[in-house]
Amino acid sequence: MSLTKPNQDLRRDLKAAAFTLEEVALDIFSKAQGCKEAEFLVAMEKVSKMHEQADRLKAYADEVKAGQISRIAEQRK
Structure with missing residues (x-):
């Protein structure tokens, strides 16, 4: 089953948000290596919380792909 354009956009946005969270988590980790232990x-x-959220977003993206989550129509303002 192919995804509708709104669902494709939703899935892409969820995956992009997850990627951004992981990228920022890596940046924080790199900078924190020079800090004191505390x-x-x-x-x-x-960083752990960011990875948990990124995993949750990726799971939502998988649910969109499987048709379990669907965007009916784009909201117009």
Whole structure:
């Protein structure tokens, strides 16, 4: 089953948001490596939360692909 244009856009946006979160998490990790241990541990908690959210967004994107989540029509303002 092929996706409608709104669902393709939704899936693409979810995957892009997940990628951005992972990219930022990697940047935070890289910068935190030079910090003191306590600061590093705080940063790692944030990185972990970002990865959890990215995983959740990717799972939503998979649900869109499977047809479990659907965008009916784009909202017009």
